[in-house]
């Protein structure tokens with residue numbers, strides 16, 4: 316290759332690498348840009364062997380640039396491709412409607428407010444995906460606030476705080492601010508005292524059922540007209556833990572005759588004896604109810620837009636009374652319907668999943684049968700694929716079904732190009748094979764010839780799947796090897812037929828592995844584990860890589876035996892992969 320051609324290859328490759336990296340928001344890969352480069356520049360093809368060597372330093376340099384620098388450089392080299400990127404981004408965002416009244420705010424600020432009572436199931440990812448997408452659209456501000464003020468019935472799980480933050484990172488977002496409500500009790504107390512001074516709250520020692528009866532009749536209890544000083548004293552005594560749970564609550568004074576009884580003088584604080592699991596909060600006994608706590612925090616953190624479930628419409632109305640006392644502006648609210656996922660047998664419920672794990676029915680939160688974020692991650696689903704699918708659901712008030720196939724489609728787009736192909740034979744029937752070449756050479760990736768071929772030794776016998784066996788006397792095409800005829804119950808003979816027999820449709824193409832040198836493997840799927848054997852070349856791969864098992868689907872390698880020679884793989888050792896999707 317002469318100097319002039321080398322320069323042309325470098326220039327074309329740089330633009331492709333920049334485009335590729337910006338489009339997928341990840342590092343550019345030599346393999347992924349080879350195809351388009353050759354497609355667009357047929358004159359490069361005769362130098363196919365040398366080109367990867369020219370590309371590698373270009374790709375490395377591109378990957379060293381920031382997103383901003385990449386865009387600038389691409390604008391210099393190929394401005395039309397920057398436009399192409401922007402057009403695609405606009406298209407992606409269409410499913411999510413614009414937020415209301417954005418122009419009224421200096422900055423769009425939104426929050427996810429998880430209860431850290433366990434790691435996230437798939438449904439939980441929707442809020443983070445949508446809030447994160449809006450943050451990107453408006454260059455906004457993303458708050459992650461742990462609403463962990465119920466140490467008893469929705470008791471926080473100490474590991475879940477970090478697990479949830481990890482899940483948000485995995486989806487591709489970094490919150491601008493992270494806070495824990497259980498760190499902020501003194502703040503809530505201070506606002507409660509202000510509210511008392513404004514005549515907006517009173518301590519009430521009515522037994523719950525007695526208060527309910529009065530309230531449902533639109534009648535005030537005798538405590539409603541207590542003087543402010545007494546209310547303050549009694550609230551301070553609540554904070555000091557001088558009452559037993561149930562003996563005293565602090566109520567917000569709303570409208571005792573409000574047409575919706577749920578809004579009448581609701582409870583803002585109550586006493587809970589169970590200590591909070593966080594050492595920082597274990598001494599507190601007087602805990603705010605979610606509506607009080609989140610209402611105060613939304614205001615203090617400058618939240619401009621709230622998304623919440625349609626079943627929580629009363630929350631905004633309850634909090635509206637507190638906002639009115641303080642003369643605060645209530646954020647914009649979008650109510651959306653629930654999201655359902657039907658593909659799983661295990662229900663999307665934190666407590667149910669937790670019980671199944673404790674009972675040993677699931678291996679953990681990342682068991683492929685669990686409808687959790689940890690499980691999708693272990694299967695090799697990229698966070699962005701989940702975000703794409705969640706954004707597509709929009710924010711309508713009706714309930715929506717999330718089809719896992721839309722996550723899979725978005726993921727396939729991202730991984731297909733880089734995933735090497737491999738054979739995995741489930742169970743497997745051993746067939747002797749005579750008369751043919753010593754090895755098979757299927758391509759590493761059928762769309763990328765330049766990546767070369769795998770080499771699979773035959774060694775006189777192969778394993779194939781029982782369902783794939785042709786009747787005796789019939790032929791079958793071993794992919795990447797050639798045509799064989801079944802001459803006996805357990806024997807194949809090479810036939811030297813041309814690939815034409817496959818094109819004519821008279822011979823099926825099947826996958827296979829060598830009987831002697833294949834590696835025992837376990838594929839973990841949503842329906843349970845499948846065992847079998849994989850081709851020996853997978854021993855050179857490493858955990859976390861994605862592969863496509865031909866005729867089965869994409870999978871993430873989870874554990875690869877350390878031996879480099881299949882004969883050295885120990886008896887109990889096996890390759891473990893997690894099934895991602897077809």
Ligand SMILES: [Zn+2]
Pocket residue numbers: 518519520521526536537538539
């Ligand atoms: Zn009362």
